[in-house]
Amino acid sequence: MKRVLLSFKLVVRQIVTDGMLLAVCFASILAGAFFRFAIPSLESLLCSYFDVAFVLQPYYRLFDLLLMILSPYMFCFASAMVMLDEHEQQLTRYLSVTPLQSHGYLISHLAIPAVMAGFASLILLQFFHLTEWSLSQQIGMCILSALTGVVAGLIIFSCSHNKIEGMAMGKLSSLILLGLPIPYMFHDRYQYLFSPFPSYWMARFSIEGSLLFFLLSLALSLVIIPFLYRKVLWKMV
Numbered sequence: 001m002k003r004v005l006l007s008f009k010l011v012v013r014q015i016v017t018d019g020m021l022l023a024v025c026f027a028s029i030l031a032g033a034f035f036r037f038a039i040p041s042l043e044s045l046l047c048s049y050f051d052v053a054f055v056l057q058p059y060y061r062l063f064d065l066l067l068m069i070l071s072p073y074m075f076c077f078a079s080a081m082v083m084l085d086e087h088e089q090q091l092t093r094y095l096s097v098t099p100l101q102s103h104g105y106l107i108s109h110l111a112i113p114a115v116m117a118g119f120a121s122l123i124l125l126q127f128f129h130l131t132e133w134s135l136s137q138q139i140g141m142c143i144l145s146a147l148t149g150v151v152a153g154l155i156i157f158s159c160s161h162n163k164i165e166g167m168a169m170g171k172l173s174s175l176i177l178l179g180l181p182i183p184y185m186f187h188d189r190y191q192y193l194f195s196p197f198p199s200y201w202m203a204r205f206s207i208e209g210s211l212l213f214f215l216l217s218l219a220l221s222l223v224i225i226p227f228l229y230r231k232v233l234w235k236m237v
Helices: 002-016 019-025 027-050 057-088 091-095 101-128 135-158 163-177 189-194 198-208 211-236
Strands: none
Touching: 002 019, 002 057, 002 101, 019 027, 019 057, 027 057, 027 101, 057 091, 057 101, 057 135, 057 163, 057 198, 091 101, 091 211, 101 135, 101 211, 135 163, 135 198, 135 211, 163 198, 198 211
């Protein structure tokens, strides 16, 4: 465990010394401030302009959902960039045969950042929420958003050869969030076309708070992660 924590400290040190990655990690705070203060003001302006009761208000929950996912996603993106930098220097191959091993390496570079960012998202929600969340939904979303960050990090690292490709893959990997707006925008049976996406069930869970939707999102994420994990192991060796 000491080796894992030491490896994690090195990840933090590399992120802190890289201005871009450090800014990425704090992006969720800026987004939260924008959602909390700019969106309601914009809602008032739009309602006055179009003379309607509401425009953006039905999507306030979606903004909260994006805020909760943003921290784990960005933290794991930054960690994946560190992993790609180490891979370019052939350090990942060396570290995989040290006492840290590949499993400990991935825990220190993805799992710990995802868990910490998941808790950070809970704190951000307390300050910047637009809607009320039950305690069970907050805890459930903390878990699901952390897993989403891990999936994103694994995709970025396994599908990229360097940091330049990693930044492009970071944008492409955001497609895993495609299911988030679907329940808010579509209410017919065609929305189930997006049911293979964990993010779709995550959005349903945020709306209805059903344990079934939480378990479906959790199960899909746990199916995807081992597949990506094997790809990462193959790349590291």
